[in-house]
Amino acid sequence: MKRSIPLTPMAAALAVALLSMNAHAQQDESTTKPGTLETVVVTANKRVEKLENVPMAISVMSEQEIQRTNIREIEDVVAMMPSLTLNSGTTAANNAIFMRGIGTVSVGIGVESDVAVIIDDIPIATQFQAFKDLADVARIEVLKGPQSTLFGKSAVAGAVNIVTKPISGPMVYRASTYLTNDNEWRVNASAGGQLDEHFALRLYAGKTRMPGNFHNLTDGKDVNGSGGKTFMAKLQWNPIDSVQVDLSPRYNLQENSRGVTAVNGFFLRTGSAAAGTQVSTPIGLDGVYLNGNPQLPASQLLAGINVNDPGNRNVRRDFPTGLISSDRGVGLKVSWTLPNEATLMSITSWSKYLANDFRDQDFTDQPTINSVGSAVPNVGNYQFGTYDIRSKTQELRYVSPDTGTFKYVAGLWVAHNEIYRHFIRGYCVAPTVCSSTSPSSPTNYYTDIYNTNKSIFGQASWEFVPTWTLTAGLRFNQEISGYNYKRNYYTDQLDEASFKPGPVGVDQFQSYGNSDPATTGKISLQKQITPDWMVYSQVSTGYKGEAYDVTSGLKAAAAFPVKPETSQSFEIGTKANLFNNRMSVAATYYNSDFFGYQQNVTYVLPNDPTIYSQLNSIPHIRTHGFEIDANAMVGSGLSVSAALAFTLPTIEKWAFGPCYSDPTNVAVNGTKLAANGSIAGQNARCFPIAPGSTTGVQNLDGQVFPGTPKIKLNVGANYDFGIPGWPLKGFVNTNVRYQSDYSTNINNDPNARNKAYSITDLGFGVRDAQDKYKISFRVNNLFDRFYIPNANASGPSSFRAGPTATSPQVSANSWVPPRDVFRYFSVKLDVKF
Numbered sequence: 001m002k003r004s005i006p007l008t009p010m011a012a013a014l015a016v017a018l019l020s021m022n023a024h025a026q027q028d029e030s031t032t033k034p035g036t037l038e039t040v041v042v043t044a045n046k047r048v049e050k051l052e053n054v055p056m057a058i059s060v061m062s063e064q065e066i067q068r069t070n071i072r073e074i075e076d077v078v079a080m081m082p083s084l085t086l087n088s089g090t091t092a093a094n095n096a097i098f099m100r101g102i103g104t105v106s107v108g109i110g111v112e113s114d115v116a117v118i119i120d121d122i123p124i125a126t127q128f129q130a131f132k133d134l135a136d137v138a139r140i141e142v143l144k145g146p147q148s149t150l151f152g153k154s155a156v157a158g159a160v161n162i163v164t165k166p167i168s169g170p171m172v173y174r175a176s177t178y179l180t181n182d183n184e185w186r187v188n189a190s191a192g193g194q195l196d197e198h199f200a201l202r203l204y205a206g207k208t209r210m211p212g213n214f215h216n217l218t219d220g221k222d223v224n225g226s227g228g229k230t231f232m233a234k235l236q237w238n239p240i241d242s243v244q245v246d247l248s249p250r251y252n253l254q255e256n257s258r259g260v261t262a263v264n265g266f267f268l269r270t271g272s273a274a275a276g277t278q279v280s281t282p283i284g285l286d287g288v289y290l291n292g293n294p295q296l297p298a299s300q301l302l303a304g305i306n307v308n309d310p311g312n313r314n315v316r317r318d319f320p321t322g323l324i325s326s327d328r329g330v331g332l333k334v335s336w337t338l339p340n341e342a343t344l345m346s347i348t349s350w351s352k353y354l355a356n357d358f359r360d361q362d363f364t365d366q367p368t369i370n371s372v373g374s375a376v377p378n379v380g381n382y383q384f385g386t387y388d389i390r391s392k393t394q395e396l397r398y399v400s401p402d403t404g405t406f407k408y409v410a411g412l413w414v415a416h417n418e419i420y421r422h423f424i425r426g427y428c429v430a431p432t433v434c435s436s437t438s439p440s441s442p443t444n445y446y447t448d449i450y451n452t453n454k455s456i457f458g459q460a461s462w463e464f465v466p467t468w469t470l471t472a473g474l475r476f477n478q479e480i481s482g483y484n485y486k487r488n489y490y491t492d493q494l495d496e497a498s499f500k501p502g503p504v505g506v507d508q509f510q511s512y513g514n515s516d517p518a519t520t521g522k523i524s525l526q527k528q529i530t531p532d533w534m535v536y537s538q539v540s541t542g543y544k545g546e547a548y549d550v551t552s553g554l555k556a557a558a559a560f561p562v563k564p565e566t567s568q569s570f571e572i573g574t575k576a577n578l579f580n581n582r583m584s585v586a587a588t589y590y591n592s593d594f595f596g597y598q599q600n601v602t603y604v605l606p607n608d609p610t611i612y613s614q615l616n617s618i619p620h621i622r623t624h625g626f627e628i629d630a631n632a633m634v635g636s637g638l639s640v641s642a643a644l645a646f647t648l649p650t651i652e653k654w655a656f657g658p659c660y661s662d663p664t665n666v667a668v669n670g671t672k673l674a675a676n677g678s679i680a681g682q683n684a685r686c687f688p689i690a691p692g693s694t695t696g697v698q699n700l701d702g703q704v705f706p707g708t709p710k711i712k713l714n715v716g717a718n719y720d721f722g723i724p725g726w727p728l729k730g731f732v733n734t735n736v737r738y739q740s741d742y743s744t745n746i747n748n749d750p751n752a753r754n755k756a757y758s759i760t761d762l763g764f765g766v767r768d769a770q771d772k773y774k775i776s777f778r779v780n781n782l783f784d785r786f787y788i789p790n791a792n793a794s795g796p797s798s799f800r801a802g803p804t805a806t807s808p809q810v811s812a813n814s815w816v817p818p819r820d821v822f823r824y825f826s827v828k829l830d831v832k833f
Helices: 009-020 063-068 074-080
Strands: 058-062 084-087 096-099 115-119 137-144 158-164 172-180 185-194 199-210 214-216 226-240 243-256 262-270 279-282 322-337 343-360 382-399 406-425 443-465 468-488 508-530 533-544 565-578 583-605 608-635 638-653 711-722 728-739 757-768 773-780 811-815 824-832
Touching: 058 063, 063 137, 074 084, 074 728, 096 115
Parallel strands: 115 158
Antiparallel strands: 058 137, 084 096, 137 158, 172 185, 172 824, 185 199, 199 226, 226 243, 243 322, 262 279, 262 811, 322 343, 343 382, 382 406, 406 443, 443 468, 468 508, 508 533, 533 565, 565 583, 583 608, 608 638, 638 711, 711 728, 728 757, 757 773, 773 824
């Protein structure tokens, strides 16, 4: 079917303006010596430095790599960076970035992330705001290990520093369009450069759309995709030579339908998982019923779906799943170069993020709930809500001159964040007496969180003797935070005007003015063995403040702040630039310990069938491993790169961890316990939390911390060559990614495991000698290697092989495939004047 590619009025106007302007061809912007590697700079220490001079583990994705591999979203970055992994939630609002095996999984707004995301010196308030189109990006710096000293809270495990394209030189005009055989498209245009000696600007507008790689049989539309439109501007004013003022407004609208799960396994389990005798027998839809309800046969609910196809892409939904968001804001940076060549900076930001999230909870297009007075199901099971996030930041920074043996940066930081959340799940209305134990686990709550942070920080490096440099930093942060929460269980009260909360202390909680002071620091020792080779060691600490468990299951016992999360990390590494800048190597060994690790887990209470989610403070998590980054120019026009991460995260101490379901662990002697005293229906290591209790816990000391493969490897190559007899240059590039298998659930369920896989991509194309025109072709997943990246994704779990609630439980596997789980082809045209 022919598809049109609409442009927003703003993007269309900008594109027309660019094409109609009198443009001049620009010289090659690269100043790198031919036959050598590009010089890579980073701002990890809040000053511009060469990557090989910074005593810290950093991986950098350059603009060339971003363009070559068609990076669009943060998910694409995670796929290419071995030290990063992604924990996919039910919607993008529950996604989490993991660094070196550590990240924050939470469904509530009262928990900050472990990995900070910073865009042009401005940190975003909540990590999931980063799951949108990455527009006009110059480079992405992955700063590994605690970064709390210079980047504050939410960098307890690391930081992702995104730098957009700067304004430099005369005006340059660019446009790009991208199409794939599975109907993804992107268009964007930009203009940037110096207008005169005092003014410069950069404008960017773009629009993207990926319909999705699932097909909804209910309405014939594709889902599990994303797309958006973005406008960004940079306005630069130099009133005098020593002062520069940058104003950066931005706007993004994003629609994300990821999180839709498809059934790809339907079977009964017998035997024992613990004993290794478990057998899974595939079954069909006949004789299977949702919740064992004879009115809800699977043959109708999942009609047309092959539930035993591992690659099934068909779903049935009558309600959306995903996130629709808008993000707008502005940054103001004033830089004053002092007479001593030091820089004094003021960085101010304001942003407002609004979002609506949705989820089809029954995973079907049929009613599954009986309304009041109805003898048959006539209402669907849905959840939906809103986010309203408001953020203001102010930083004053002093950066010493880049000359001499003593350099330092110091600053003051103030930030205020407010997050408002409304959430409704399930169905329950009057005159029914509604509670958390009602069918569909209904809830309706409003909550808001605030935090105000004030910090003073500084870091200095001192070459105290030739070739030996000591770097030390310190930050003191004072946070004041609190929340307000009110709830009921009536899902027809859709706005605050009609909302009537339950009693104080049962359904209403609040806590204000919680003070949380913290001090973090780091120290490193660097030895420059030769001008091109150095070794270093570093010790650093991280701190993430108090958290609040403001989710649907909030109870009085959990209404207080969860204690802060802290980290201690040690790393030793080396960096070398070899063979006259034809090869660079960086290698790091690290060990990091996290105390009071903040993590959401599920649990049940005695005689209460409802599954709750509660924020836990896990006593001790550890991650250690090594990383290697290497780049080489091995021949004329031929460059290769390799990045390896070997990561071993473990649960060092957690005596009261969550259990997992195991229907093969059966009850004996008419009790609720199995033969070894464990709780029937749970794994054999799951014992009552107290004698007579039906709440089970297992000791997870020394067990695997999930979410990260032990080995993650990325190898790439790029070859540029001339085409005889043509005024053109050709290029070919390839990339191979591999990751080993890994566990996906903190309860160490052996069935929740992702298998190892490798993916190969191939690109090629031509460009003119001045790089004004370039056409690129790419095949992602060249060998069409099928893999399942998220074993046991959240999906239907209430089917039974019979028309009663006590019929044998059916295990249903579900999945959410990423972009390249199936091979696809793309073509891209880039134009520059």
